[in-house]
Amino acid sequence: MMKFIPILISMALAASLPQTHAADAMAPTMPGVGEGKAFPQTQGADLYEAACQACHMPEGVGATAAGSYPALAKNPRLMPKAYPITRVLNGSKAMPAFKSALSDEQIVAVVAYVRTHFGNHYSDKISLEDVRALRQ
Numbered sequence: 001m002m003k004f005i006p007i008l009i010s011m012a013l014a015a016s017l018p019q020t021h022a023a024d025a026m027a028p029t030m031p032g033v034g035e036g037k038a039f040p041q042t043q044g045a046d047l048y049e050a051a052c053q054a055c056h057m058p059e060g061v062g063a064t065a066a067g068s069y070p071a072l073a074k075n076p077r078l079m080p081k082a083y084p085i086t087r088v089l090n091g092s093k094a095m096p097a098f099k100s101a102l103s104d105e106q107i108v109a110v111v112a113y114v115r116t117h118f119g120n121h122y123s124d125k126i127s128l129e130d131v132r133a134l135r136q
Contacts, residue, residue: 038098038100038101038102039051039101039102039106041106042105042106042109043109043113044109044110044111044112044113044114045113045117047102047106047109047110047113048110048113048114048117051098051101051102051110052072052110052114055067055069055094055095056069056070056071056072057069059073059118060072060073060075060114060117060118060119061073066094067093067094068093068094069094069095072114072118072120073118073119073120074118074119074120075118075120078114078115078120078122079122081111081115081122081124081126081130082130082134084111084114084115085107085111085126085130085131085134086134088102088107088110088111089107089131089134089135099135104128104131104132104135105128107131108126108127108128108130108131111126111131112125112126
């Protein structure tokens with residue numbers, strides 16, 4: 001009976017924690033960063049260089065090292081604009097969530113940049129309303 005007490009305590013603690021989506025719980029975050037304060041850049045290319053290229057590489061070809069960073073170059077997953085906006089906001093796997101590090105305007109700029117560079121030709125406009133609707 002004594003060996004089950006730590007398990008019961010752990011279960012009770014876990015049940016008392018706020019519920020989150022599994023994907024959100026797995027994505028690393030950038031703690032202590034206020035809205036739009038982590039990156040002073042405002043242009044898409046500059047934001048990509050500062051926040052994205054270390055993992056996704058200068059030409060957007062991705063990398064595999066301690067984590068796997070998908071290629072952004074010629075990536076059909078970027079076609080629906082909600083997909084890259086959601087990834088930038090909430091992160092995924094090894095990619096951190098940038099919702100507290102980038103303003104809505106910065107997210108518009110970097111997502112628009114990635115969707116129109118690296119062999120991507122998704123030219124439908126990303127708007128502030130698109131980002132705000134997905135930020136929640």
